[in-house]
Amino acid sequence: MTNFALLAASLLNLVNNQSGTLVSHFENVLGTSLSLKIKADNQLMADHAEEQIIDYVKQLQNNLGSFLPGQGLYEFNNSSSKQIVNNDLKEVMVLFDNWSELTNGTIASQTNSLKNLWLSAEEKQILPSETDLKNVVASISSNAWEFDGEYVSKLAAGDIRLHSLAKGYVLEKAAEFALSINGVTGISLNIGGDILVKGDMSEFVKIANPSNSEENSTSLGVVELKNQAIASSGNYKDGFDINGVHYSHIFDPKTGYPADQIIGSTIIHENAITAGAIATAANVMSPQETEELAKSIGEVEYLLAEKDGNIITSTNWNAKTENVSSSISFVNLKEKSWNPNLVLQINLELADLGGYARRPYVAIWVEDEDHKPVRRLAVWYRKPRWLPDLREFSNSLRDVNMDVYSITSATRSAGQYNLIWDGKNDQGEFVPQGNYTVFIESAREHGPYELMKQVVKCDDKFKSVAYQPNGEISSASLVLKNK
Numbered sequence: 001m002t003n004f005a006l007l008a009a010s011l012l013n014l015v016n017n018q019s020g021t022l023v024s025h026f027e028n029v030l031g032t033s034l035s036l037k038i039k040a041d042n043q044l045m046a047d048h049a050e051e052q053i054i055d056y057v058k059q060l061q062n063n064l065g066s067f068l069p070g071q072g073l074y075e076f077n078n079s080s081s082k083q084i085v086n087n088d089l090k091e092v093m094v095l096f097d098n099w100s101e102l103t104n105g106t107i108a109s110q111t112n113s114l115k116n117l118w119l120s121a122e123e124k125q126i127l128p129s130e131t132d133l134k135n136v137v138a139s140i141s142s143n144a145w146e147f148d149g150e151y152v153s154k155l156a157a158g159d160i161r162l163h164s165l166a167k168g169y170v171l172e173k174a175a176e177f178a179l180s181i182n183g184v185t186g187i188s189l190n191i192g193g194d195i196l197v198k199g200d201m202s203e204f205v206k207i208a209n210p211s212n213s214e215e216n217s218t219s220l221g222v223v224e225l226k227n228q229a230i231a232s233s234g235n236y237k238d239g240f241d242i243n244g245v246h247y248s249h250i251f252d253p254k255t256g257y258p259a260d261q262i263i264g265s266t267i268i269h270e271n272a273i274t275a276g277a278i279a280t281a282a283n284v285m286s287p288q289e290t291e292e293l294a295k296s297i298g299e300v301e302y303l304l305a306e307k308d309g310n311i312i313t314s315t316n317w318n319a320k321t322e323n324v325s326s327s328i329s330f331v332n333l334k335e336k337s338w339n340p341n342l343v344l345q346i347n348l349e350l351a352d353l354g355g356y357a358r359r360p361y362v363a364i365w366v367e368d369e370d371h372k373p374v375r376r377l378a379v380w381y382r383k384p385r386w387l388p389d390l391r392e393f394s395n396s397l398r399d400v401n402m403d404v405y406s407i408t409s410a411t412r413s414a415g416q417y418n419l420i421w422d423g424k425n426d427q428g429e430f431v432p433q434g435n436y437t438v439f440i441e442s443a444r445e446h447g448p449y450e451l452m453k454q455v456v457k458c459d460d461k462f463k464s465v466a467y468q469p470n471g472e473i474s475s476a477s478l479v480l481k482n483k
Contacts, residue, residue, distance in 0.1 A: 021037065021038065021039050021040075021046065022036070022037070022038045022040070022043070022046035022047060022049075022050055023035070023036070023037050024036040024038075024050055024358070025358065025359035025380060026054070026356045026357065026358055026359065027350060027352075027353070027356075027357050027358075027359055027415050028352065028354065028355045028356065028357060028415070029057065029061070029191065029355065029356060030061055030163070030166070030167060030170065030191055030192065031163070031192075032191060032192030032193075033190075033191075033192060033359070033415070034057065034189070034190070034191050034192075034356075035188075035189070035190040036050060036053060036187070036188070036189060036190075037186075037187070037188035037201070037203070038050055038053070038178065038184060038186075038187055039184070039185050039186035039187070039199070039200060039201050040183045040184045040185060041183040041185070042183070045181075045182070045183030045184065046183075046184075048181075048183075049178060049181045049183070049184045052177075052181055053174060053177065053178050053181075053187075054356060056173075056174060056177045057170060057174050058356065060088060060169075060170045060173055060174065061170070063086045063087075063088040063089055064088055064089055064092060064162065064166045064169070064170070066159065066160070066161060066162070072085060072086050072088070072089040073089060073160065073161075073162060076089065076152070076154060076160070077154070077159045077160055079154065080154075081153075082148060082151040082152060082153040083151065083152060084150055084151060084152075085152050088169070088173070089162075090152065091169070092162050092165055092166055092169050093145060093152065093162070095165050095169065095273060095277075096109050096144075096162060096165060099165065099277045099281075102277075102293065102296075103277070103281045103285070103293065105141075105253060105254060106252070106253065106280075106281045106284045106285055107164060107165070107277055107280065107281055108140065108253040109144045109156070109160045109161060109162055110139075110140035110144050110156050110158060110160060110161075110253070111140070111161065111251045111253055112158060112159050112160070112161045113136050113139060113140055113157075113158040113159075114136055114137075114140070114251045114253070114256055115249065115251070116158075117132060117133070117136050117256070118240045118247065118251075118258070119240065121240070121242060122240040122241060122242055125242055125243055126242070127242060127243075128256070133255070133256035133257070134256070136256055137253065137254065137255065137256045139157055139158070140156070140158070140253060141253075142155065142156075143155050143156075144156040144160050145160070164276060164277065164280040165273055165276060165277055167191050167192065167194050167231075167272075167276055168194065168229070168231065168271070168272035168273035168274070168275060168276035168277065169272075169273055170191060171189050171191060171194060171195075171196040171229065171272040172196065172271065172272050172273060174187075174189055175187050175189055175196050175198040175272075176198075178198075179198060179199050184199070185199055185200040185201075186198070186199035186200040186201025187199055187201065188201055188203045188225075193208070193231075193232055194229070194230070194231040194232070194272065194275070194276055195225065195229065195230050195231075196228075196229040196272040197225040197226060197227065197228060197229075198227055199227075201226075202224055202225060202226045203224070203225045204222055204223070204224050204225075205222065205223050205224075205225055205230055206219035206221075206222055207219050207220040207221050207222070207223065207230075207232065207266050207303065207319060208220070208232065208264075209264075209305075210234045210235070210263045210264030210305045211263075211305070211309065220266075220303060220305070220311065220319070221303070221319030221320060222319060222320050223268065223318070223319045223320070225268070227270060228268055228269065228270055229268070229269055229270065229271060229272035229274075229275040229276075230266065230267070230268050230275060231266070231267050231272065231275035231276040231278075231279040232264065232265065232266045232267075232279055233250065233264070233265050233276075233279040233280050233282070233283055234248075234250075234262075234263055234264030234265065234283065234305070235247075235248030235249065235250065235258070235259065235263050235264070235283070239258070240258070247260075248260065248263075248283065250280065250283045250284060251284075252284045259283040259284045260307065261286070261306060261307060262282060262283045262284075262287070262304050262305065262306060262307075263283075263305050263306065263307045264283075264304075264305040265278075265279050265282035265283055265290075265302065265303070265304050265305070266279065266302065266303045267279040267282065267300060267301070267302050268300070268301040268302070269297075269299060269300050269301070270299065274297060274300070278290070278293060278294065278297075278300065278302070281293070282302065282304060287304055287306075287312050290302060290304065291314070294314060300314065301313075301314050301316050301317050301318070302314045302317065303317060303319070336432060336433045336459075337430050337431075337432055337433065338423030338424075338430040338431050338432065338433060338458065339423070339433070339459075339460050340423070340430065341482060341483060342423065342458075342460070342480055342481065342482060342483070343420050343421065343422050343423065343480075343481065343482075343483050344420070344421040344423070344436075344438070344456065344458060344478055344479070344480050345418060345419070345420055345421075345478070345479040345480075345481060346364060346377070346418070346419045346420070346421065346438060346440075346476070346477075346478055347416075347417075347418050347475075347476060347477045347478075347479065348416075348417050348440060348473055348475070348476040348477075349415050349416050349417075349473070349474050349475045349476070350415040350416075350417075350472065350473060350474065351415075351471060351472055351473065351474040352415060352474070358444070359380060360380075360442040360443060360444045360447070360472050361379075361380060361442065361443045361444065361445075362378070362379070362380045362440065362441070362442045363376075363378070363379045363380075363439070363440075363441045363442075364377045364378045364379075364419060364438070364439065364440050364441075365377055365438075365439050366421055366436050366437070366438050366439070367436065367437045367439065368431070368434070368435075368436055368437075369434060369435050369436075371437075373426075374425045374426070374431055374436070375421060375424065375425055375426055375431075376426060377419050377421060378419060415474075421438075423458070433458055433459045433460075434457070434458065434459075435455055435456070435457050435458070436455070436456060436458055437453050437454065437455050437456075438453070438454055438456065438478055439451065439452070439453045440452040440453070440467070440473060440476055442470075442472040442473060444472075448471055448472065450470045450471065450472050450473065452467045452468070452470065452473060452476060454466075454467050454476075454478055456478045456480065458480060461480070462480055462481055462482075463479075463480045464477060464478065464479045464480075465477065465478050466478075
């Protein structure tokens with residue numbers, strides 16, 4: 001539920017980042033990315049806390065993981081006899097039982113069998129048969145496990161997956177651990193778009209639009225979190241494409257079909273597990289069922305996006321509309337202005353350097369044919385003192401301010417990012433059509449430096465151009481397309 005903390009600001013604001021606050025980004029954590037913001041009494045304490053928090057998250061991932069031998073759920077899935085599981089895994093299993101009852105079976109641990117069925121259908125480009133769907137639904141309708149004192153027996157025939165609650169559990173445990181560290185006063189954790197803020201800290205979060213979910217696109221609103229969690233789920237980051245139709249990766253375990261009425265849900269609650277559970281369930285349940293569930297739990301705020309574009313919110317939803325700059329263009333009348341129906345999508349994939357690899361500092365911006373910066377799109381950083389290593393971006397930034405937000409969205413794959421340029425400059429005005437260069441600059445503390453640039457002709461014609469990959473960016477492309 002990703003996408004990561006997309007942090008963009010003027011160089012002046014970044015350099016003046018408060019002493020004792022540390023921002024970190026890691027890839028390939030729980031199958032996605034992890035962003036940390038740590039507020040401590042001083043910078044040394046923040047640095048020390050980061051190491052301890054990452055070690056603790058690794059421990060939690062090992063206890064709950066299902067993909068590698070030795071991980072808790074992997075061992076449980078591959079055992080035919082009853083066994084003693086670790087405390088974290090047992091707690092999440094109990095949570096699954098509770099949430100399955102609260103959602104009338106919508107929260108389920110055996111939907112991996114449905115995923116495999118639909119993956120096979122996607123490969124064949126043929127929808128699953130009713131018979132196959134009924135057989136899989138019948139096989140996953142019974143209990144997945146059984147508790148017997150300190151032992152747990154696996155009853156499910158297929159593999160169990162706990163990720164719909166595991167992320168929230170990791171967020172809660174990691175935040176509790178972080179605040180127990182000497183000198184830490186506030187913590188913000190973002191795992192693939194699920195965010196928890198605790199202690200003496202607040203966080204402004206943009207809510208990704210399921211219909212236009214690039215990292216920097218206009219959102220459905222902005223909320224401020226204080227000792228709260230936010231979770232989003234939807235079909236726009238993952239799923240199956242069969243005969244030109246996109247199907248969600250979130251299933252109704254009672255029918256075997258992907259959810260199709262709600263394309264995105266965002267939940268705010270003081271507890272990250274509760275937020276994550278309702279966000280997943282809300283994609284399957286009717287809006288009325290979601291409202292009843294939210295009322296039964298209390299203090300739940302929600303936003304539901306229906307496939308027809310309708311937005312449903314709870315009565316206590318108080319997100320603010322994102323400020324959108326004016327699109328009035330003051331270009332030379334002899335120049336043809338940007339087509340407002342088109343956008344330039346920037347796609348990039350960071351090189352896979354293994355689990356918990358730090359994300360490099362990355363800056364992305366656009367220059368015109370006269371080499372003048374017209375739009376600064378993003379900068380991802382950890383410590384402001386290393387920002388000058390992004391040499392070209394630092395030189396181009398000057399006094400332009402950029403927003404500082406986190407993003408809540410459905411979970412995306414590790415290392416994969418999409419941004420959008422709407423054809424406007426930093427003042428919110430449409431630019432003329434013509435040739436523009438999109439820069440992608442990356443650097444590491446005491447590490448390699450890379451600069452990629454690609455010219456694209458922005459006119460009325462659809463097109464796609466690719467960058468030459470390098471050691472930090474394994475692939476990147478520009479796509480001029482309809483909004």
